[in-house]
Amino acid sequence: xxxxxxxxxxxxVTLGQPASISCRSSQSLVYSxxxxxxxxxxxxxxxxxxxxxxxxxxxxxxxxxxFSGSGAGTDFTLKISRVEAEDxxxxxxMQAAQFPWTFGQGTKVEIK
Amino acid sequence: xxxLVESGGxxxxxxxxxxxxxxxxxxxxxxxGMNWVRQAPGKGLEWxxxxxxxxxxxxxxxxxxxxxxxxxxxxxxxxxxxxxxxRAGDTAVYHCVTGGAxxxxxxxxxxxxxxxx
Numbered sequence: 001x002x003x004x005x006x007x008x009x010x011x012x013v014t015l016g017q018p019a020s021i022s023c024r025s026s027q028s029l030v031y032s033x034x035x036x037x038x039x040x041x042x043x044x045x046x047x048x049x050x051x052x053x054x055x056x057x058x059x060x061x062x063x064x065x066x067f068s069g070s071g072a073g074t075d076f077t078l079k080i081s082r083v084e085a086e087d088x089x090x091x092x093x094m095q096a097a098q099f100p101w102t103f104g105q106g107t108k109v110e111i112k
Numbered sequence: 113x114x115x116l117v118e119s120g121g122x123x124x125x126x127x128x129x130x131x132x133x134x135x136x137x138x139x140x141x142x143x144x145g146m147n148w149v150r151q152a153p154g155k156g157l158e159w160x161x162x163x164x165x166x167x168x169x170x171x172x173x174x175x176x177x178x179x180x181x182x183x184x185x186x187x188x189x190x191x192x193x194x195x196x197x198x199r200a201g202d203t204a205v206y207h208c209v210t211g212g213a214x215x216x217x218x219x220x221x222x223x224x225x226x227x228x229x
Contacts, residue, residue, distance in 0.1 A: 041216075051216055060217075100173050101147070101159035101216075
């Protein structure tokens, strides 16, 4: 199985300041169709997970442009350009290049 | 608006069975592969099972293989998970999740399954 490793596991941030989360996969996430199936999910308290970013850098429907994804190979990053109060929650990277889909441990974003 | 509404969760004794359902609306269900993903209390996310749009391909996590069966009814826009021989370790909130080009896509709110005597 592909192991997804996130850092940091906790990220206290000041409102209006940027935040960044890293994710490393234990092997390539390139699927046979040439796409890299690395996604980022947000889980707000009391809510189900919500897709933010798919295929490394594509924002899902309705996702604000302060969220951006980047990376290649086995190293990926989620950035929030200016953290807002509604961004508090746990963020997960995940891979869907092969079954079983696997997830990072989660990074808790909280306001300082 | 895409909606995924899970049902069928509850409290079951070890060794028992449950059937989860997911009612889909707001998109062409028959065009999408579908998944079940679970999250145990205080734990991370765990993918459970996948079914292709035509039911021709089924995939399972090793932890549930031989005990869980995924199925779908495209005419009813519904996804199912038959869970047998349930164990304490299966206690979790179970979400149905769309597949497709973005995979994953949309997530349902989830249904809680509790295995306890």
